[in-house]
Amino acid sequence: MDDHVKVFTISRKNHVPRQFVLRPGEVLVIGRARDSDIHLEARGVSARHAELSVVSPKEDSHGIAIPTCQLIFRDRSANDTGFTTTSGMGPWRPLRDGQRETLASPVQVLVPFNCNARDGSIVPTIRVVGDSLPDHTRCC
Numbered sequence: 001m002d003d004h005v006k007v008f009t010i011s012r013k014n015h016v017p018r019q020f021v022l023r024p025g026e027v028l029v030i031g032r033a034r035d036s037d038i039h040l041e042a043r044g045v046s047a048r049h050a051e052l053s054v055v056s057p058k059e060d061s062h063g064i065a066i067p068t069c070q071l072i073f074r075d076r077s078a079n080d081t082g083f084t085t086t087s088g089m090g091p092w093r094p095l096r097d098g099q100r101e102t103l104a105s106p107v108q109v110l111v112p113f114n115c116n117a118r119d120g121s122i123v124p125t126i127r128v129v130g131d132s133l134p135d136h137t138r139c140c
Contacts, residue, residue: 005132006054006071008105010038012124019129020052024069028052030111030124031076043120044112046077052103052126068131074100079112103128 004024011017020028020037030038033047040049055070075081075095082092083101085108094113095101105128110121 004069006069007129009127010124022054024054024056040122042122044079049077050075071103072100073103079114082110082113084108
C-alpha cells in the first residue's frame with residue numbers, strides 16, 4: 001500500500017468533480033494555460049495561477065512527527081487567490097504570489113482574488129479524500 005499520497009477532489013459549479021492522486025514531488029497546475037491540469041478560463045486567471053503538491057511526512061518545528069503527507073496549495077499569480085471554508089461563512093483570506101497554505105478539507109478557493117476581477121472569479125472546492133490508495137493486492 002502506498003502511504004505517501006494525498007487523494008483529493010476538485011469540484012466547481014456545473015462541473016463533475018474530478019479526483020486526483022498526488023505523490024511527493026508531483027505538481028498539479030491550476031490556471032488559464034491549455035496544458036494546466038485544471039483549466040480555468042476567466043479574466044484575471046494566470047496561465048499558471050496556482051499549484052497543488054504533496055509534502056512527505058516529517059517533523060514540525062517543535063520536533064513533533066507529522067504522520068501523513070500534507071497537501072499544499074501555492075499561489076503563483078499576480079492576482080492572488082482567496083481561501084475560506086466550504087460553509088462560506090468565514091472571511092476570504094488572501095494568498096499572494098509564492099505564499100503557501102496547507103489544506104485542511106474542505107476549502108473553497110477564489111480564483112482570482114483581486115478586486116478588479118471578482119465578478120468573473122471561479123470558486124472551486126477542494127476536498128481531501130484520503131491519505132492512501134486502496135490495497136488491490138488482497139484477494140477476497
